[in-house]
Amino acid sequence: MRAWRLVQDEPAEQEPRPERRRAGGRFLAVAVVMLVTVLGAGGLAAAARTGMFAERPDGCVKPDRSIQLYAVELPKDGTQVRLGYGLTPETASYPGPLMEMMEGECLAITVHNLVPEATLAALRTNPSHPLGVSLHVHGVKYTQDSDGTVQSGSYVPPGGTRTYTWYAQPRNTKTGAQGTAGYWWYHDHVVGGPHGTQGLAAGLFGGLVVRRPGDPKPDRSYTVVFGNQQSINLRRGEATDTCAEVNPQPGPTCLVARMGERIELVVVGIGNDMHTFHLHGHSWADTRTGVVSNGQPFADSVPIIDTKVLGPAQSFGVNVVAGESVGPGHWMLHCHMQFHSDAGMSTMLHVLDENGNMPPGMDHLHAAAAAPAAAAAPVTDDAAHQHN
Numbered sequence: 001m002r003a004w005r006l007v008q009d010e011p012a013e014q015e016p017r018p019e020r021r022r023a024g025g026r027f028l029a030v031a032v033v034m035l036v037t038v039l040g041a042g043g044l045a046a047a048a049r050t051g052m053f054a055e056r057p058d059g060c061v062k063p064d065r066s067i068q069l070y071a072v073e074l075p076k077d078g079t080q081v082r083l084g085y086g087l088t089p090e091t092a093s094y095p096g097p098l099m100e101m102m103e104g105e106c107l108a109i110t111v112h113n114l115v116p117e118a119t120l121a122a123l124r125t126n127p128s129h130p131l132g133v134s135l136h137v138h139g140v141k142y143t144q145d146s147d148g149t150v151q152s153g154s155y156v157p158p159g160g161t162r163t164y165t166w167y168a169q170p171r172n173t174k175t176g177a178q179g180t181a182g183y184w185w186y187h188d189h190v191v192g193g194p195h196g197t198q199g200l201a202a203g204l205f206g207g208l209v210v211r212r213p214g215d216p217k218p219d220r221s222y223t224v225v226f227g228n229q230q231s232i233n234l235r236r237g238e239a240t241d242t243c244a245e246v247n248p249q250p251g252p253t254c255l256v257a258r259m260g261e262r263i264e265l266v267v268v269g270i271g272n273d274m275h276t277f278h279l280h281g282h283s284w285a286d287t288r289t290g291v292v293s294n295g296q297p298f299a300d301s302v303p304i305i306d307t308k309v310l311g312p313a314q315s316f317g318v319n320v321v322a323g324e325s326v327g328p329g330h331w332m333l334h335c336h337m338q339f340h341s342d343a344g345m346s347t348m349l350h351v352l353d354e355n356g357n358m359p360p361g362m363d364h365l366h367a368a369a370a371a372p373a374a375a376a377a378p379v380t381d382d383a384a385h386q387h388n
Contacts, residue, residue, distance in 0.1 A: 056106065057141040060167040063108035069096075071133040071156070071188075071204060072114045077234070080379065081119060083133075083191070083202040089114055093252055094203025094234055095223040096186075098266060101140070101210045103170040103181050110163045111135050115191075117158040123191055123198040132157045132190050133204065138315070139184030140210060141167040148189045155190045168210045181215070182288055183317035184208040185223075185268045200270050201379075203234055207266035209317070216291050216319055218264035220250065220257050226310055226335060228271035230345035231379045237344035245362045248350060255333065256350040257322040263349070264290075265318040269310040276336040278307040279349065281329065282320040290319035307336055323351040328359045 056062075072092045074082040086092030089112075101107055113133045120131040134155040136148030144152045146164040156162040171179030187205035192198025207223035225233050232240045233252045243254040250256050257263050267277050283306040284290040292299045308316060323329070334346035352358055 054143045055145055056165045057143050057167045057169070059141070059169055060106035060165060063106045063165060065105070066108045066110065067099075068112065069109050069135070070112045070114055073116060073119050074203065077379070081123060081202050082234075083115055083119075083188075083199065083204050085204060085206055094205065095225055095252055095268075096204070096206030098206065098221050098223050099186065099208040100221075101166070101168040101208070103168045103179055103210060103212050105168050107166045107168075108163050109135060109166065110161055111156050112161050113156040113158055115158065120158060120191060123202065125193045125198070129193055130155065130157070130190070132160070133188050133199065134162075134190040134196070135164045135186060136189035136196070137164075137166055137184065137186040137208060138313070139182055139208065140180045141169045150190055150194050171212075179212070181210045181212045183266050183315050184210065185225075185266070185315050187270075201234075205268070205270060207268060207315075209264070209266060214293075215289055216262065216264075218319065219261040221264040221266065222250070222255050223252070223266045223268065224255075224277075224333070225268045225270055226273075226275040226277065226345070227269070227379065228273050229379045230335070230340045230343040232333075232335075232345055232347050234379045236379065240344070240347035243348070243350050243358075243362075245358050248352075248358065253347075254350075255347065256352065258352045258356055259323040259328050259354050261322045263318075263320050263322050265320075266315065267308075267310060267318060268315045269312050271312055273312070273340075274337070275310045275340065275345075276307055277310050277318075278332075278334055278336040279318065279320070280306075280332040281326040282306065282322075282324070282331065282349075284318045284320055288317075290317045322349070327351075328353045330359060330361055 068087065070086050070089045070092055072084060072086065072089050074084050074092060076082060082094060084092035084094045085096030087097050111133065115133055117131055124131070130150055132155040134148035142165060145154055146166065147154050148164065149155070154162065168180045169177055171177060185205060185207050187196060188199030189196035190199065191202065191204060205225060209221070227234060230236055235253065239253070241253060243256055248254050248256045269275060283304050285292045286303040286305050292302050328351045331349045331351060332346060333349050334341045350358060
């Protein structure tokens with residue numbers, strides 16, 4: 001390729017001229033730019049497959065932990081295809097499992113693509129688009145090999161496996177590294193098209209928490225994803241809350257805690273709509289962790305909030321003590337854009353009493369809302385806007 005012969009085509013010199021030595025960096029930079037131009041996206045994917053890019057980001061000598069993650073097809077929601085990630089094929093869900101890391105940790109995640117080839121073919125918007133799933137993450141460090149895109153060739157074909165490496169780079173005051181502690185998320189970036197829009201719409205997403213030493217440790221954590229068509233975790237109306245009155249089982253559709261437990265919510269926005277996240281009866285600090293540590297400087301200047309604006313791809317964390325000062329109850333969690341909540345974008349955080357008993361009132365939680373029939377319908381197209 002001519003890009004590599006910018007300097008090599010010139011006659012060799014016994015002693016490089018001073019101006020040539022000073023310009024060496026510029027020659028290399030031009031060569032790299034021209035290489036990228038000539039290769040294009042497809043060339044970059046080929047380069048990734050041939051090992052041009054590093055397997056792990058700087059700072060990750062070897063993974064500290066390994067996780068097996070399965071992408072599977074779940075039962076349809078009406079006619080809508082549903083996909084999910086799980087630590088086992090049997091436990092796959094949407095959202096997928098909450099990932100937790102400590103700053104300084106390196107995590108290897110091997111993704112197994114168990115989604116049928118026919119399902120992936122039916123979801124793609126261009127017949128020439130490759131079939132596969134991927135794992136793309138926000139917030140932490142990774143190389144091109146773990147970007148999870150078609151352009152980098154880092155996706156998993158049907159029946160295949162691929163290992164992605166994430167590095168939770170720590171804060172370093174000497175180098176200026178800001179660190180990666182925070183509330184993030186991961187998702188597919190391949191299903192249907194080059195941006196994974198159909199993968200997101202089907203359910204391939206989940207939350208990620210990166211902690212620092214001394215961060216509060218919750219008793220329970222939940223991922224709450226606000227999306228298009230007035231959805232919470234791709235559900236609306238009564239489908240958002242399936243808690244049983246006796247022995248409720250925690251999960252994506254059952255947010256439950258005992259009185260006094262510390263609850264962590266990983267809140268994520270997907271799709272195209274703006275939302276305002278609101279939790280009744282509870283408030284939190286508008287900080288990285290959702291709390292203000294005892295003795296923290298400038299604590300009086302930290303806002304305490306119970307509502308936060310959430311846009312597409314944004315994420316934040318909420319830490320609350322269940323029922324603190326307000327007691328057990330069915331505490332509404334919803335989007336405070338009124339036509340969103342009216343359309344069924346609402347669920348409940350159920351705070352049980354100290355004995356683990358569900359408070360009274362389960363029989364009228366949804367009756368008062370009397371949402372329109374469309375509110376309970378499946379969310380069918382995450383790329384569409386539906387404002388009812």
